[in-house]
Amino acid sequence: MGKLSAELKKNEQAVRELVKGCDDILVRPMRLGKQQGIDCFLVYIETAVSNMMLEDSVIGKMLNRLWEMEEEDVAEAIENNSLGVSDTKELPTMEEAMAAMLAGNAVLFVDHFDKAIKIGSKGYPGTGVMKADSEKVLRGSKEAFSESEKVNTALIRKRVRDTTLKVKETPLGKHSNTMTAVVYMEGLAYQPILDNLEKKLDSFEIDGVLDGGVIEHLTADLKYSPFPQYQTTERPDRAAMAVLEGRVAVICDNSPEALLLPATLNTLFQTSDDYYRHFAIVSFLRILRYLGAFLAVSLPGIYVAAVNFHPQLLPTNLLFSLAEARAGVPFPALVEVLLLELSFELLREAGLRMPGPVGNTIGIVGGLIIGQAAVSANIVSPVVVVVVALTALGSFAVPNEEVSEALRLVKYMMLGLCAAFGILGLVFGWILVLVHLAGLKSFGVSYLMPFAGGSVNPGGESRDNILRAPLDKLYRRPLFARRQNRTRMRKKGGWPDGGR
Amino acid sequence: MVADNGKISTRQLGRMVVLDWIGKAALLLPGLASGVSGRSFILSLVLGVGLSLAYGRLVGYLASGVRGDFPSYVEERLGRLCARLLMFLYFGYAFLNTVLLLRLFEEIALTFILPEASGELLMGVLVLGAVYIVSGGLEVRARVSEVLCFTALAPMALLLLGAAFTGGSGYLVPGQAELSPEMAGNGLRVFMVFGGMGIFLFVAPRLEERKEMGRTLMRAVAVTGLAAAALLLAAINAFGEAGMRAFPWPVITLMSSAEIPGGFLQRWDVIFTALLLGTFFAAVSAGLFYMRRLAGGLLGKDRPAAGPLMALFVYAGALWCASYETAARVYTVLGGYLCVPLLVGFTLLLAVVECAGRKNGKAGERRRI
Numbered sequence: 087m088g089k090l091s092a093e094l095k096k097n098e099q100a101v102r103e104l105v106k107g108c109d110d111i112l113v114r115p116m117r118l119g120k121q122q123g124i125d126c127f128l129v130y131i132e133t134a135v136s137n138m139m140l141e142d143s144v145i146g147k148m149l150n151r152l153w154e155m156e157e158e159d160v161a162e163a164i165e166n167n168s169l170g171v172s173d174t175k176e177l178p179t180m181e182e183a184m185a186a187m188l189a190g191n192a193v194l195f196v197d198h199f200d201k202a203i204k205i206g207s208k209g210y211p212g213t214g215v216m217k218a219d220s221e222k223v224l225r226g227s228k229e230a231f232s233e234s235e236k237v238n239t240a241l242i243r244k245r246v247r248d249t250t251l252k253v254k255e256t257p258l259g260k261h262s263n264t265m266t267a268v269v270y271m272e273g274l275a276y277q278p279i280l281d282n283l284e285k286k287l288d289s290f291e292i293d294g295v296l297d298g299g300v301i302e303h304l305t306a307d308l309k310y311s312p313f314p315q316y317q318t319t320e321r322p323d324r325a326a327m328a329v330l331e332g333r334v335a336v337i338c339d340n341s342p343e344a345l346l347l348p349a350t351l352n353t354l355f356q357t358s359d360d361y362y363r364h365f366a367i368v369s370f371l372r373i374l375r376y377l378g379a380f381l382a383v384s385l386p387g388i389y390v391a392a393v394n395f396h397p398q399l400l401p402t403n404l405l406f407s408l409a410e411a412r413a414g415v416p417f418p419a420l421v422e423v424l425l426l427e428l429s430f431e432l433l434r435e436a437g438l439r440m441p442g443p444v445g446n447t448i449g450i451v452g453g454l455i456i457g458q459a460a461v462s463a464n465i466v467s468p469v470v471v472v473v474v475a476l477t478a479l480g481s482f483a484v485p486n487e488e489v490s491e492a493l494r495l496v497k498y499m500m501l502g503l504c505a506a507f508g509i510l511g512l513v514f515g516w517i518l519v520l521v522h523l524a525g526l527k528s529f530g531v532s533y534l535m536p537f538a539g540g541s542v543n544p545g546g547e548s549r550d551n552i553l554r555a556p557l558d559k560l561y562r563r564p565l566f567a568r569r570q571n572r573t574r575m576r577k578k579g580g581w582p583d584g585g586r
Numbered sequence: 587m588v589a590d591n592g593k594i595s596t597r598q599l600g601r602m603v604v605l606d607w608i609g610k611a612a613l614l615l616p617g618l619a620s621g622v623s624g625r626s627f628i629l630s631l632v633l634g635v636g637l638s639l640a641y642g643r644l645v646g647y648l649a650s651g652v653r654g655d656f657p658s659y660v661e662e663r664l665g666r667l668c669a670r671l672l673m674f675l676y677f678g679y680a681f682l683n684t685v686l687l688l689r690l691f692e693e694i695a696l697t698f699i700l701p702e703a704s705g706e707l708l709m710g711v712l713v714l715g716a717v718y719i720v721s722g723g724l725e726v727r728a729r730v731s732e733v734l735c736f737t738a739l740a741p742m743a744l745l746l747l748g749a750a751f752t753g754g755s756g757y758l759v760p761g762q763a764e765l766s767p768e769m770a771g772n773g774l775r776v777f778m779v780f781g782g783m784g785i786f787l788f789v790a791p792r793l794e795e796r797k798e799m800g801r802t803l804m805r806a807v808a809v810t811g812l813a814a815a816a817l818l819l820a821a822i823n824a825f826g827e828a829g830m831r832a833f834p835w836p837v838i839t840l841m842s843s844a845e846i847p848g849g850f851l852q853r854w855d856v857i858f859t860a861l862l863l864g865t866f867f868a869a870v871s872a873g874l875f876y877m878r879r880l881a882g883g884l885l886g887k888d889r890p891a892a893g894p895l896m897a898l899f900v901y902a903g904a905l906w907c908a909s910y911e912t913a914a915r916v917y918t919v920l921g922g923y924l925c926v927p928l929l930v931g932f933t934l935l936l937a938v939v940e941c942a943g944r945k946n947g948k949a950g951e952r953r954r955i
Contacts, residue, residue, distance in 0.1 A: 517730070521726060
């Protein structure tokens with residue numbers, strides 16, 4: 087490979103050699119000019135390029151014009167793009183030509199011209215812009231990312247129409263050549279974070295990057311932590327909001343999600359419509375989410391601790407009814423909870439992998455029938471069903487799926503500790519989790535910000551954590567943004583409270 | 587980046603200090619009141635806290651002058667031998683304090699939460715948790731303390747408030763207290779709880795605003811003192827002075843009879859005790875952290891394995907003590923009557939030298955002008 091030759095035959099031979107055995111890649115020789123006196127050929131992936139004869143496709147229009155031109159004008163028209171085709175690029179080397187073709191474009195080679203021409207086309211088939219599925223909101227845009235990196239960056243650009251929004255593209259994966267875009271606001275994002283990200287993306291060579299998750303796990307600071315060190319989102323408005331806070335979005339081709347960094351526990355408990363709704367409602371919902379997370383981790387453990395070690399905690403009436411309910415159950419409380427928890431995990435996994443309607447049915451069948459049958463058969467007590475159901479509800483209230491999954495794992499550790507040390511085990515477990523989270527950093531930012539260290543950015547995250555202040559009080563960006571550029575809102579004519 | 591600057595904020599230091607003291611103060615200070623009248627003890631508390639505030643001011647004064655690390659500063663002012671002696675004393679104090687905390691944790695956990703568990707195992711769990719905290723370094727410890735201080739102390743304060751208003755038996759009535767030598771002795775015993783605060787000078791160089799250290803320590807003393815006073819008053823109100831003598835741990839007993847309005851649970855003592863014992867993880871980790879640093883300074887090398895080694899050393903010390911009573915006696919004699927006075931003396935001496943140095947510096951500056 088190397089520089090392209092001005093002799094078409096040599097180029098064609100090289101191209102045919104490269105695409106030998108690739109039946110999906112077509113090499114179409116043709117002739118241009120009125121007299122059809124100029125040889126050329128087009129190389130493209132069959133399904134990725136529009137029908138070139140169609141009038142409304144770029145390639146079709148371009149070729150039709152070139153066919154109508156005098157031979158002596160063709161070279162000039164191609165060289166200077168005098169046809170005014172928007173998405174064309176001259177490619178001087180065979181590597182670039184092949185990369186452009188593999189990216190889903192058509193590449194035109196013309197005789198006596200030592201460069202190939204990339205002609206933009208519809209690209210690979212994809213799902214298109216979809217409705218948000220896993221991050222549903224009551225207010226705000228319903229758009230979700232598609233599986234094309236170009237479309238996804240455009241969806242962010244649609245929301246941030248400013249040239250300080252920068253998009254840096256890099257192909258990743260030795261064989262997959264997956265286009266990955268780093269999206270950030272110039273002047274807002276910290277340069278060390280961008281440098282660190284670039285270094286990390288450059289630090290591995292892998293056969294293929296088939297999803298953003300591969301990048302996430304290869305570049306995480308603490309690889310053994312179950313807690314996500316990136317925030318994933320399928321919502322372009324969430325990504326745009328993050329970018330406007332000085333964070334960085336990484337968009338990977340073929341992935342319908344963007345990775346946002348740095349991520350903190352606080353950001354992982356926020357949703358995009360938190361900023362579209364009344365602050366009191368949002369604050370209440372956030373308290374519910376944190377409470378949900380606490381229940382998701384602690385409730386089974388608390389039940390086991392209360393039954394095994396501290397029955398004196400419970401009101402007498404409840405204690406009697408609990409004892410009555412457990413009377414016929416042959417298992418100890420720990421086994422009882424574990425049985426039902428694991429059954430629920432099975433149901434969740436089965437429901438997820440089954441096709442849509444069947445998955446829902448499995449959930450209902452599992453939840454209602456198996457639970458009821460287990461109680462009737464004295465395998466578990468009714469209280470445990472309530473405990474497991476509340477635990478599951480708590481985990482569903484956590485808006486980030488990765489956090490929810492991490493909490494599911496922590497729940498089992500907590501269960502074990504509570505079975506061994508009662509309520510003290512719960513405290514010990516939470517301290518372990520707290521220490522782990524305190525040691526986590528996402529691109530240099532403490533995971534517990536602003537719950538720990540929040541005093542470094544007064545007026546920033548401290549007004550937007552478990553409780554959210556009214557929107558006009560959130561005039562400071564979080565500490566992700568550069569220190570000298572943290573004011574995001576100014577009221578014309580000044581604030582009534584002097585901007586405190 | 588913010589998390590990578592290697593510094594801790596004054597807020598974090600304040601919370602670390604409160605967590606270091608609160609468990610010990612909440613459990614041990616009301617115990618001191620059992621031998622005297624409640625009113626006398628409140629005066630002793632005021633005396634002890636007043637002395638501690640003054641000591642905090644002194645430590646803050648020194649912190650503002652520390653350049654580089656504290657041992658080098660001491661060496662520069664008082665010579666190498668004194669610096670090593672000071673480090674040895676602090677090491678001894680931290681060791682005794684941590685052993686006491688381990689045994690106190692075991693005693694409380696066995697009495698109120700897990701009567702059938704193994705005390706050695708409970709102490710092992712505490713040490714393991716503390717080692718995990720220490721392994722993250724000062725910043726992680728600071729973050730843990732910042733979060734834990736709120737999540738553990740806020741519910742405890744609410745529980746105390748509920749207990750104070752529902753468990754009252756009318757014992758707390760206005761009266762008079764007489765000044766006595768015994769009261770002064772108790773005041774000094776209260777001071778013993780805070781007497782090791784000079785150890786925080788070792789983290790002074792890592793503090794973002796070093797000049798604020800004194801104020802932060804004083805605030806922490808005030809918060810801990812007030813919390814202890816509130817617990818004491820609530821306990822006296824519930825049990826009376828005679829009752830205080832009958833219960834070895836009146837604060838926790840108070841929680842067992844508390845009725846929280848609207849509360850779902852029958853009893854709250856287990857929750858309160860578990861939260862209180864949660865603060866011991868932070869306190870023990872502080873002990874191990876300083877022991878590791880001091881051992882590193884004394885031996886001239888700081889190795890990662892030093893943390894677990896210190897933990898083993900402390901655990902062995904706690905096992906050797908065999909009971910909480912022995913640990914408390916050893917701490918009182920060696921820590922309270924020996925280490926604390928010597929450490930306070932050293933701090934005073936350093937303050938005098940620092941003051942003289944500053945005066946000379948100013949005079950020199952004036953002469954140059």
